[in-house]
Amino acid sequence: MKRLVPIVIASIVGFVLILAKFIPPIQSWEENVVLWFDILAVFAFVLGGGNLILNHLKKISDRQAGWGFSVITLVAFLGTLTVGLLKIGVPPNEKYLDYVWSGDYQAEGSAFWWVFSYVYVPLASTMFATLAFYISSAAFRAFRANNIEASLLLMTALLVLVAQTSSGPMLTDFIPDDSSYAIFKVENIKGMLVNLFNTLGTRAIMIGIALGVVSTSLKVLLGVDQSYLGGD
Amino acid sequence: MKQSTMVWIILTVIAGAYLTTRVVQYHAGAVYVAPKVMTDEESGRSVTTWSQVPDLEKDSPGVEFSFVRTLGIWVSAFFTLAVFSFLVGDNVIYKIAESIFVGASAAYAMVVGFWAAFMGIFVGRLAPQFSRNTFMPSLEPDVSPNWLMLLPLAMGIMFLWRLMPAGGWISRWPLAFFIAVFAGLRLVSHFEADFVVQIRSTLLPLIVFAADGSFNLKASLWNSTMVFGTLACLTYFFFSVEHTGVAGHISRVGIYLLMITFGVGFALTVMSRYSLLIGRMNFLLKEWLHFGGTV
């Protein structure tokens, strides 16, 4: 029961959905299932949120190092959750003013919108922006031509970097467009690297990945790979 | 230690003084809003909403200074600088920002899931009448409940069963269901878009002539490189053959070509990463400190 049933479920639904590609009358099943997944994910939030709360409560009650930060996390979590779920400060939909709950939960001016725009957005985008710095440090540390592979990667990257600037292409402006040396113009070299070499490498990777996905999926559907089910 | 504390105090004071002048002179971070009053003609009920207006309109009638949103801009600026401070080293300010971020973003994802998926799709379809009377008045009045929605409900309950003392294994059923569903879907879509179509796009003549019969060297070289290069890279991924002998040489060429691919990928990405930083700088300089006019 514990392992057999899930594997049977997996085989049946998986193969039915593969077949759906070829059987028009059941193609609409797929659309429903995608919606169901989102609903299950909401149920799963109970576990995720519960785990988050318990983890931090434990840190606080054990007075673990940095428990004060756990208090901050909990306050931020519960505060955001409350204003979001209760639609605090959300005006009703302008067409249905009598329906207090009809407004959009992210409506401009609401408390949840405030948290989103002034807490979440700056934190997320700044975190993302720190990548610019990490690129610089990785370039200094790791981009070293110490073998043929690394040298190829490096030379290609340098060429494309130059071509991605405004002045890069001007370096070879002295070569006329119609001369037989035109392929040596910076933008043409970049075009060749991007459109030819990048395409062929990416294609091979994609073909390989597609096969990897096919066989991993099959292993799951056939019950060959059961690691996601854990032990008994 | 003492010296560095000293340096930090001095820097903070200078920064504080500078910010004060920015506020006094340029109203740094100030946000102005205009009201919009909506009235329901039948019930006479009216609601006022506020929306941000460009600074140029701050003297227009009805436009007000918004303390809450101005505070928001300053809070944003604080968090932006807090994250950047991690680059100098781990510190208390960053830890505070990180703690708030984890808590607020987890709650954010849950609220979105709750209103969009749970209420919007699940409740909206299972109990349309209730939804119409409360949070979704725009629903068509004669929609009948979609009983199919009981299925995800059942699966959700099975999934949460693991919180019960016994029979937690039943939660594997919905999990197996969804893993299988997406395995099936991805199998087909990857096979189609990434396998079949990629092969199709690589079917090319190795020798190319122009319509008038003349030999086109450039296109011939291009196509040949494309076909043989793809083959070489594919060889690298063969698992049945050890990378020795001929297969070894070809896969070596394959890995070289892959390295060129990665070089291109790296360089193309660099551009995006710097633009992210540009985006943040733009926020700090324009929206917060009001340099060079405002947005």
Add this chain to the structure above:
Amino acid sequence: MRIFITLAIIILSGGTLLAQQPTPPTNLKVADFVNDAGDRLQLTWNLSEDDPALDGSDAEDASTEDVPAELDNPIIQYRIDRQTSGDSEFEEVGTVDAGIDEYVAKELEQQKYTFRVIAIAADGSVSVPSETASGTPIVQWIDKSKIAFGIFMLIVCGSVVYFIEMAKAGRTLNVRKIAGLEAIEEAVGRATEMGRDCLFVPGIQDINDIQTVAGITVLSRVAELTAEYDAGLDVPTTRSLVMTTARETVEGAYTAAGRPDLYNPDNIYYLTDEQFGFVAAVTGKMVREKPAACFYMGAFYAESLIFAETANTVGAIQIAGTAMPSQLPFFVAACDYVLIGEEFFAASAYLSGEPQQLGSLKGQDVGKFIAAIFLIVGAVLMTVGEFISPGSEGEGSGMFREVILFIKDGLLGN
């Protein structure tokens, strides 16, 4: 009396006469919509003479920019009316913009429907209806356009299954070593020596992503190793569903390694669904707890380099595996070992140590072999095609062209 009637007719019809009632569309045809679930019909018609699209094609050589549209009252829309059998009234079911000569009627039952199309002009005047046409939707149980694709898929899937079965039957299959896999054990060993944790990130996608599933499979092996070596294991996740799945897996692995006592579910925890919230928490953890080995196995996006650079500053060994082509350059540059694309999926099979899983790798090789055959045969055929008919992009002409098109659009079409 007659004068009055005539007057009345003139007055009543006057508006329309002045507005020049547009000409109706003609030659309406209703056909079954092919390869559907039997709920659609395909309508086609010839455009009304007052359709500006027709005007454009008539005056091809005239420079369209200076000459204003010649029509005083061009068609702007076509309205489609439907009559369900038995009903006497026509109902409007949809409209399409001018210039379009087809419409797909949807959400139909399997019964006879009659349609007519009416042209609507810019001033709102309408044409007389076109002649009516009827049709009945038919269910297609098999999408014929996808048969070749289906057979192709069956061959590749079939060979994966075939080799798995062969391996189950006890045939030994040779599979080459994958560089980087031995490094996993080495890394766990080093973490044990240093008395620090192993950090495992199973990507940032939900469990519905196949890469996450493959990452979980690798996690199962890493967990077995940490159980054997008694090293610490730390698994932050960004999705609740991944957390629960990873817990099942790790618990299973610890049991399999005979150390269920060492399993601690608190080490596998949910942080936040948000990408960068997750990044902030994980990098913070790296800096403070200094793991000795970091594994990144799954679907990764921009965080790849942030993780790799931060873990580098604390001196961790890093092993990555992903099928995200855009993140591979960063992992390749900044990590000690990287499983590239398909190798990552292969790793999960390889690490399991089960022979039937290795069988799937052989099956994948068949897929690549087929791809290679297609590329070579295709290239040769199309080169011949160039010689037959220069400048045809390899398609040749005559019978030869048929063959090429069969391969391209039949076998490899979509």
Add this chain to the structure above:
Amino acid sequence: MNTIWHKLADLDRRWLFALTFLAIGIPLLTGVVLPQKVSPMVVNVFDAIDTLPEGSSILMPLDFDPSAEGELQPMANAFVRHCAEKKHKIYFMTIWPQGVGMIQRQIALLKKEYPDYQYGKDYVNLGYRPGYEGVIKLITSDLPKLYDSDQQGTPVSQIPMMQGIDNIQQLPLIVNVSSGDPGLKQWVQYAATPYDSIEIVGGTTGVQASTLYPYIPNQMIGMLAGIKPAAEYEKVMFEKYPEIEERPESNLAHIFMTSQEVAHFMLIAIIILGNLVMWKTSGQGGRS
């Protein structure tokens, strides 16, 4: 053995961070603009929008969030301005929850620069629907099933430009701006590849670009990858519609491109320096 190279080998990476900060920040403050050379791909994308007859319907899914604004905002602005110049009808939508805010910015731009553009007649905000690529699959065959109302909750039956729109196959062009998955790749996989009638152009981040090139030209007309093509797009647009250039911030991509320029050359210098350090201190080279 304590040469300058050895000192550099142990360089604190925070110096590199500081350098990066200055390389991006200073050019942004000066506002200098550099000339751009237009590449053929950009012209293809421009023509895809420009050659459509005036008033064509365009689906514009904006699948990105504020963190990608620095890269994608300029091109989203350019696409919207271009469509508005051509009087195309714009159908905004998103499959990213945070995309809603991005759509609002574009609507603010329309209100400011094209006051004649009317909501519901010339543009509509269909808003966000959850379901990842499932949304794309669904609306290729049935738009109203998922989008029975717009972002404000107005039923589509009351929105003039939604009349007669059953699915996105009826819209001649998709202009997608996206920064990740689900995004342009999924639009190509689930909309443009299975349906011949769906044409697509895209704007995406440089990161995404390398995996998307193989889709061109069979599955996608073209795309703008990053700030540089966006600046080129602005240039083509200014040539055809010079009045746009007069407006403030219409050359945002040009301004951002200057910082890019400096940053790229800084990075090249850093890479060369890193390699010099390796050679000069060889024996202990390689990764540490």
